[in-house]
Amino acid sequence: MEGYIMKPARITNSLFPVFPSFIDKFFEGNLMDMVGQTSTLPAINILDNTDEYVIEVAAPGMSKNDFNITYDNGELTITSEHKGESTEENDRYTRREFNYQAFRRSFNFSEKLVEGDKVEACYKDGILSIKLPKREEMKPKPAREITIS
Numbered sequence: 001m002e003g004y005i006m007k008p009a010r011i012t013n014s015l016f017p018v019f020p021s022f023i024d025k026f027f028e029g030n031l032m033d034m035v036g037q038t039s040t041l042p043a044i045n046i047l048d049n050t051d052e053y054v055i056e057v058a059a060p061g062m063s064k065n066d067f068n069i070t071y072d073n074g075e076l077t078i079t080s081e082h083k084g085e086s087t088e089e090n091d092r093y094t095r096r097e098f099n100y101q102a103f104r105r106s107f108n109f110s111e112k113l114v115e116g117d118k119v120e121a122c123y124k125d126g127i128l129s130i131k132l133p134k135r136e137e138m139k140p141k142p143a144r145e146i147t148i149s
Helices: 022-028 031-037
Strands: 044-048 052-058 067-072 075-089 094-108 120-124 127-133
Touching: 052 075, 067 120, 067 127, 075 127
Parallel strands: none
Antiparallel strands: 044 052, 052 127, 067 075, 075 094, 120 127
């Protein structure tokens, strides 16, 4: 059969049979379709300190104006939209490139844990830091020594 490319037998992932494997998608369609559907989310750290929770979002090359942060009924939502454009001109050609990045992340906290009206955020050196202060009654209490009578 000249000119005919045979598809391999369907490979299933025994651990997660519901999710199609990368190999299945590769042979089922155009690889560029998969590339266009990929999205990258920034790396996020969540710290549980004594007095507060801190969420750190790695977002280099952005500015604080690229972010929108809301806190409503225990749900912290971080959204970002960043558009860029570069133009290079020469005697024989003009090259113009556009890029667009967007993401949305949500985190749920119990209203009993966090003082929602005191949430703060700052952006410095490519890191967006969001501080969610714990309610006083939720902070760990120091150990109390009990005297024996």
